[in-house]
Amino acid sequence: MKIIKKGQTAWTNRHDTFTEDIRDLYELGNDDDAYALDSYNNATQGFMGLINEAITMQTPLRALGAGWSWTKIATVKDGIILDTKPLNTRFNITAASLRPDYTGDPKYLTFVQSGMSVQELDDFLFSKGQAMKTHGASNGQTMAGAVSTGVHGAAFDFGAMPEFVTGLHIITGPNRHVYLERASRPIVSDAFITRIQAEHILDDNLFNAALVSFGSFGIIHGLMIETEDLYLLDTYMQRMPYDDSDSGKKLKAIMETLDFSNAELPCGNERPYHFMVLLNPYDMAKGAYVTTMYKRPFVSIYNKPKENDAGIGPGDDAPAFIGLLTDNVPELVPTMVTKILGANLPLSDLDPQGNLIKQTGTIGEIFSNNTLRGKLLSAAVAMPVSEVNRVIALMLQANEDFGPFAGLFSFRFVKGSGAMLGFTKFEDTCVMELDAAYSPKVYDFYSKTWKILEDEGIPFAFHWGKITELSSDRIRRMYGQSVDNWLNLRKQLLDAQCLELFTNPIMLEWGLA
Numbered sequence: 001m002k003i004i005k006k007g008q009t010a011w012t013n014r015h016d017t018f019t020e021d022i023r024d025l026y027e028l029g030n031d032d033d034a035y036a037l038d039s040y041n042n043a044t045q046g047f048m049g050l051i052n053e054a055i056t057m058q059t060p061l062r063a064l065g066a067g068w069s070w071t072k073i074a075t076v077k078d079g080i081i082l083d084t085k086p087l088n089t090r091f092n093i094t095a096a097s098l099r100p101d102y103t104g105d106p107k108y109l110t111f112v113q114s115g116m117s118v119q120e121l122d123d124f125l126f127s128k129g130q131a132m133k134t135h136g137a138s139n140g141q142t143m144a145g146a147v148s149t150g151v152h153g154a155a156f157d158f159g160a161m162p163e164f165v166t167g168l169h170i171i172t173g174p175n176r177h178v179y180l181e182r183a184s185r186p187i188v189s190d191a192f193i194t195r196i197q198a199e200h201i202l203d204d205n206l207f208n209a210a211l212v213s214f215g216s217f218g219i220i221h222g223l224m225i226e227t228e229d230l231y232l233l234d235t236y237m238q239r240m241p242y243d244d245s246d247s248g249k250k251l252k253a254i255m256e257t258l259d260f261s262n263a264e265l266p267c268g269n270e271r272p273y274h275f276m277v278l279l280n281p282y283d284m285a286k287g288a289y290v291t292t293m294y295k296r297p298f299v300s301i302y303n304k305p306k307e308n309d310a311g312i313g314p315g316d317d318a319p320a321f322i323g324l325l326t327d328n329v330p331e332l333v334p335t336m337v338t339k340i341l342g343a344n345l346p347l348s349d350l351d352p353q354g355n356l357i358k359q360t361g362t363i364g365e366i367f368s369n370n371t372l373r374g375k376l377l378s379a380a381v382a383m384p385v386s387e388v389n390r391v392i393a394l395m396l397q398a399n400e401d402f403g404p405f406a407g408l409f410s411f412r413f414v415k416g417s418g419a420m421l422g423f424t425k426f427e428d429t430c431v432m433e434l435d436a437a438y439s440p441k442v443y444d445f446y447s448k449t450w451k452i453l454e455d456e457g458i459p460f461a462f463h464w465g466k467i468t469e470l471s472s473d474r475i476r477r478m479y480g481q482s483v484d485n486w487l488n489l490r491k492q493l494l495d496a497q498c499l500e501l502f503t504n505p506i507m508l509e510w511g512l513a
């Protein structure tokens, strides 16, 4: 493995919202002149060497993905952070790598190295006529970074990215690396384990704990993921009344039940693949912005998605443009929010008959954003879908009482996660996202919002990679017994030295060490 010690003593996240003092940043890379598997195995040895060195130096270590998180989870004060982005190889899987009793088709399994970006994997899978089952609205994250915080889109009948992971190859110490799978769903053969020279552990709880563990279970080197045949998404964005109480079958009811049987959406009552609702608190009269996407078999000729005049495509979410907002003059916030949304959101055009015109693309074409305009904040909390309308009423009231909030309220729907600390933890989860201007007033609004949710007894959990206000107590209220289980499983996997090595200050603050 190539290791470039950058001599860097400060690190700033992608959003420029914090800077951490570090001891150094090491940029890692695969050996170009070795066979892919040899290079992968050399990197395993390289990681173990780095862990050994860090133990000798008594310096904490943290794997860094693309640095897109707002929380200080990808960094460690006065420690060494490992830039894993260039570790981006991948392997097709053949039957020899699978157990004889595995009934699935090996072509739908791909073993990816941790630093491969979502975009790189989209491109690779496209080349073999396949696609990921879901991903977030943007595609700049690394696979390990995205899975480690539970990144989600709005595939509400599937779930978030961790749900398509079936195996994790983790470097856990100076002399140990393990391949974790669920005992209830073993997939790989001994031959596969021999090839990557790992120790095989089959354990549902350990796997589920490591799946969303934000760098604290060691260094994830490879992930086995399940894919599917390439598909297209027919996408629409329209404005609809949020609360049409004259009719029992409208948006508000759908959001709370995910029952589309009486829906009046672009494809009638067909159950969409993706469902997202965005509310501008300053323009409710004109309705919510509703995005629906329907999955279709791939065909080679279709009209590719186009960006609108503001450069925003049909799958982009607010972080692509919300950095244009400020709340320096509170009186102007409502007008600014409405103006910026109006100019940026890619509402579907209408044909001469007044029907919405769809935009079609692969998942990689629809969710393709990785550029940002301006500094911004984003917080996201998961809650049961049954609470969503109660929460919307509280949010609108909070905006009256403590606003104006320089941002918008958006709601994506996602199936519950199998990860022990997956934040999309409710069987039917709604993730409320509060994307907003970078400002102390927004932080204050966030704080008041969490307090309101707590006072109202609404169960919720924070996205690990977005703005949070977590404490040990809050985490225990959110995850209950799972916290102790997760801590015990971490202790089971890592020895005392490595527990310390992979602990950073934010985990201590959160009571997760």
Ligand SMILES: Cc1cc2nc3c(=O)[nH]c(=O)nc-3n(C[C@H](O)[C@H](O)[C@H](O)COP(=O)(O)OP(=O)(O)OC[C@H]3O[C@@H](n4cnc5c(N)ncnc54)[C@H](O)[C@@H]3O)c2cc1C
Residues within 6 Å of the ligand: 014, 062, 063, 064, 065, 066, 067, 068, 069, 070, 073, 074, 075, 084, 114, 115, 135, 136, 137, 138, 140, 141, 142, 143, 144, 145, 146, 147, 148, 149, 150, 151, 152, 153, 213, 214, 215, 216, 218, 219, 220, 221, 317, 319, 320, 372, 463, 464, 465, 466
């Ligand atoms: C513009 C924008 C849009 C976004 N859209 C979405 C969205 O649609 N949905 C959503 O859910 N989130 C979204 N997010 C949040 C973001 O996707 C998550 O914070 C994600 O975790 C970032 O991935 P990353 O590769 O940058 O990881 P980082 O932020 O670098 O790291 C995240 C965590 O993963 C750990 N990690 C990284 N690599 C490894 C490894 N090899 N081994 C062990 N641990 C590792 C790090 O230590 C850290 O704890 C968005 C963020 C931005 C900036």
